[in-house]
Structures are given as C-alpha cells and as structure tokens.
Amino acid sequence: xxxxxxxxxxxxxxxxxxxxxxxxxxxxxxxxxxxxxxxxxxxxxxxxxxxxxxxxxxxxxxxxxxxxxxxxxxxxxxxxxxxxxxxxxxxxxxxxxxxxxxxxxxxxxxxxxxxxxxxxxxxxxxxxxxxxxxxxxxxxxxxxxxxxxxxxxxxxxxxxxxxxxxxxxxxxxxxxxxxxxxxxxxxxxxxxxxxxxxxxxxxxxxxxxxxxxxxxxxxxxxxxxxxxxxxxx
Numbered sequence: 001x002x003x004x005x006x007x008x009x010x011x012x013x014x015x016x017x018x019x020x021x022x023x024x025x026x027x028x029x030x031x032x033x034x035x036x037x038x039x040x041x042x043x044x045x046x047x048x049x050x051x052x053x054x055x056x057x058x059x060x061x062x063x064x065x066x067x068x069x070x071x072x073x074x075x076x077x078x079x080x081x082x083x084x085x086x087x088x089x090x091x092x093x094x095x096x097x098x099x100x101x102x103x104x105x106x107x108x109x110x111x112x113x114x115x116x117x118x119x120x121x122x123x124x125x126x127x128x129x130x131x132x133x134x135x136x137x138x139x140x141x142x143x144x145x146x147x148x149x150x151x152x153x154x155x156x157x158x159x160x161x162x163x164x165x166x167x168x169x170x171x172x173x174x175x176x177x178x179x180x181x182x183x184x185x186x187x188x189x190x191x192x193x194x195x196x197x198x199x200x201x202x203x204x205x206x207x208x209x210x211x212x213x214x215x216x217x218x219x220x221x222x223x224x225x226x227x228x229x230x231x232x233x
Contacts, residue, residue, distance in 0.1 A: 003057050008050040010219065011038060014195060019055040021215055030055045076149065080109045083151035087114045090144045091157065094137060100126055109153065114145070116157040123160040131166060134159065135194050170200055177226055181211065187227045192217065198224050 005023055009015030012034055020027060038051030088107045095102055095118065104119035120126055127134045134157060142155040156163070177188040190201065198215060201224045205211045213226045 005055045006035070006052065007055065008052050008218075009038075010050060010195075012051045012053060015051045015053045016055070017195075018215070019053060023055060023057065025057065030057055076152075078112070078153045079150040080114070080153065082148075083114050083145055083153045084109055086145060086148075086151055087116055087141055087155065090141050091116055091118065091137075094140060095120075095126065098126070098133075113154040113156050116141070116155065118157065118159040120159060123162075126159050127162050131162060131194060131196075134162065135196055138196075166197070167200060170197060171204075174201060174204055178208075178211075181226060181228055185228060187225050189216075189225045190223050192221045192223045195222075198222065201226075 005019050007015045007019035007022070009018055016027070016032060020030070023030065033054040033056070035052040035054055036049075038049045084107045088105060091107075092102060092105060100120055100122045102118060102120055104117075106117040106119075108115050108117075118126065125133070126137070128136075138155055138157040141157065145151045145153060145155060158164075173190065177190065180186070180188045193201075202213050202215075205213045205226055210229055211226050212229050213224055215222055215224055217223050
C-alpha cells in the first residue's frame, strides 16, 4: 500500500482532495504538509500556479489519537451577522470591478452557509461559460471570509436561479449514467466539470448507494467516473 503521495491542485484543498481519493483514505488518516501554496490570478482565471501538498499515511495509533483530539475539540462558533455583512460588502465590490450593475443583493444564511443572491441585468456575464465566473467569484468571497476565523462559513452565490437549474441538468446526466452502468456493467465518465459539480455528483451517488465514483484528470480536464460497487458486480 502506498504510504506517501505528492499531489498538485488549483489550490491546497483541491490538491488534498485528489491525494485522498488516490490513497483511498480520509483526511484523519494522513499527515498533510503544504509544499507550495500556489498562486491565483485575477478571479483564478489567469497567472495561476498550482498548489503542492505531501500526504503521508499515519500509523493506526496516530489515527486513533487524531480522532480522539478531533472529538474533544470544541466547535468554533461562526458569527453569521458579521459573515453576512462582510459577504455583502465583498460581493458588491467585486461585481462592481466586473463593471456589472447590481439591481438587488440579498444575503442570508442557513446552518453553515452564507447564501448570496444577486439580481442584475447582466446575469449571463456574471455566470460565465458553464458557471466559471460565478464559481470564481464564490471562491474569492470564500477566501476573503476565511481570513477571519469568526466568519469562516461556506459560501454559495447564485443569480437567475442558475444553481438549481444546473443541479437539474446534472440529475438528467446522472440518470443517463445510471442506466448505462446498470445495462453495460462498464464505467461511465462524465465530461470535465467544475469542482462544485463534481462534488454534487459524488454526493448524489453516495446517497443513492450501489455505485462507486472517482475523479481523474487534472485542472480543467478533471472529470468524474462512476461504476457499480464491487458487491453489485
């Protein structure tokens, strides 16, 4: 079994995710060393440098100790009033930098996520091709909130109901994949897509059961594959 793996990604979290999937283990099972934090261009679209991490699998005693420490660690409270206030300010400034006029900007929160709804006459420009601009904007706002431990909440930004429409499109493709895998007993590979969409597909199949998913490829060509679980073959 491989004990150590160096991996690159568009950011540290992406590199870690790739490494964990390749090692087939959880975050608690490895020691993570950041070799290079990487750099991001404007909105993550240009002048970027990949992040590099080194993942080393812990021995069983280390894993038990880590899980015990994590269990005893108190949950940090998020100041959602401040998080929402800051998110509204960051969103307004960033969209203005894109020369897009905001008609309305609503910010709310649920259990662990700050939700941002933007109304504008330039929705297609804000969304970008396959949601790339919207995803990049969401990522930048997330980073800005993360600079303060009390506002370190998840971020979801939407306009024109794009997120819901995208999930419905993904479900249509997922149903085709399910039919193909069941009929042929072969692997189905989705087209390359964003990390957010890949996460949705992984979670969908996890909740469904009976299938195994994996990611392969690098950068913009990273895609999800799905196959029947071993106990289903």
